Amino acid sequence: MIEPALRFAGVGKSYGSARILEDLDLEIAEGEFFVLLGPSGCGKTTLLRMTAGLQTIDRGEIYLRGAPLSPIPPERRNIAMVFQDYALYPHMTVYGNMAFGLRRHGHDKTETDARVRRTAALLGIEPLLDRRPHQISGGQQQRVALGRAIARDPVLYLMDEPLSNLDAQVRASVRTEIKELQRRLGVTTLYVTHDQVEAMTLGDRMAVLNDGAIQQAGRPIDIYREPANEFVARFLATPRLNLLEGTLEHSNGSIVVRTPVGAFAWTQPPRSLPATAKVRVGMRPEEIKISFDVAAAGASLPIRLIETLGSQVLVFADFDGGELTVSIPADAMPHDAQRIAIVPSGSIVHVFDHAGGAALGHFVAGGEG
């Protein structure tokens, strides 16, 4: 078996009696771009800081290429970190910022100079080398912070929400840049964010964290398609997940999921499905099929509000007991629409346990049941 680049074995952290991190296990392969996704306070930054050695591990151990990390002080772990606030030394030039760690790690002037210049060329920041951090833009500062990490040539990059202080446009371009750089350099990367778009676009694999525990780990697209529980489904929905009360009705081998907005036919339900009748039903705005031909449909919902995002339109419609959010392409939106009808066939439905929130199954609804 190939030793993973980074392995968390029963890693836990507590502050007093509060458990910040449950004992968690995770393996990250060599060269992998791994994203930790979760809301603030879920413990993802703590996990990152423990890997860097900036915080102690209370339980378990972290292994870097098979070697336990806890006996090694942070500066000797051969790990580089990129911070949310860039954390550049304000009194040093860009060159000084990139050279400082190299010099402290015992590289001589010639070697340091060569590495700084090579990295600056890679990132296209050569013209900035003599500037100070406050003289360059936020995007450039974050590029320098990346450069500082790259110049160190570590075996692992840790990135703590490196994009969250950037403007939307700059963020998108630096995001692409990070992805390309990581591909090119092939260095294992552990990336922390609360932004699902970053997680989906950057991660080879990702783990969703909540309350100090891993909710689900895997490829982003798999997690998106088959969220393990209600929390993961809610976290990977924009702008929000529609959660409906539902009931399961068995009828000769297939199941009908009845909700306040319609009935969805589950043609191939898993055999292990519990006999419970009450469930919770999750549908993302983009997973609901609708029609504006309300005369043909049996039931329809009044439109309360329409938000135009450009290529997409968000339709907010009322139903008995709540509000439904649906996302459709802008060109599919008639001007004078007053009501929408839900089209069950083709809609994607996630069924969750009513009590615990664990996923019972995911399906594309068949024709009306």
Added chain:
Amino acid sequence: MIRRCASYAVLVAGLIPLLLPFYWMALTSLKPKREVFTAVPQWWPAHPAWDNYRSAWVAEPFAGFFFNSIVVTASIVALQLALASLAAFALSRFEFRGRSLIFWIIVAALIVPVQITFIANFMTLAHLGLLNTYAALVAPYAASAFGTFLLRQAFAAVPRQLEDAARLDGCSGLAFLWHVLLPLSRPTVLAFALVAVVTHWNDYFWPLIVTNNNAVRTLPIGLGMFVGQEVTTDWNLLMAASIFVSAPMLLLFFLMQRYFVQSQLRTGIRG
């Protein structure tokens, strides 16, 4: 234009009472003795007596006093900076029991007038047999509550992420203090050092009570020697001596003034 002239007029009006004593000092230092007290104030030295400076310099052992003042002031300021940085480093970046208590004791020490410590310090030095030494002049001022307080505030303003970044760069503990905290707090360090230099260069009372020997006496005491010999104070010589005693401080202010103007802490963090 009129507004501009008006504001300059106000500034000049304010400047006159500030500069007048200095002018009078310089003026008197150049007057022959008989012109010092004239019935009608004389605003220009009719017969500049440059010789006053030479006479003042040799009237008392000023070369020795100069040397002593430099040694004492430099020692005090160096010790204050060293101790205050270390204490401020501990108080701002380390977690330990009693940290805030210690900090508040230091803040409380700022309220205590220095004169209250004179008798106790004098007795201690006398018992240790250290009167009439440099140690007597330096030791009581080696630690500065004010400096510790100022530097703690400056260090505490340096973001945590910068410390984390430095640790990963292989720069923790005292290296972090030296390479990151102190350079980032340079405006504060310089402002404090300047105040300390001026305070201890000009200090008169403490050196007066712990020394009675010209070998260790400092400049302000040398100045004091011109006064008080009955009514025969040589004002022109006293003023000449005052000029060369205060000249280093004036020079220091001119050299350092740009740091006052552009003293701001750039944190290097977005904002």
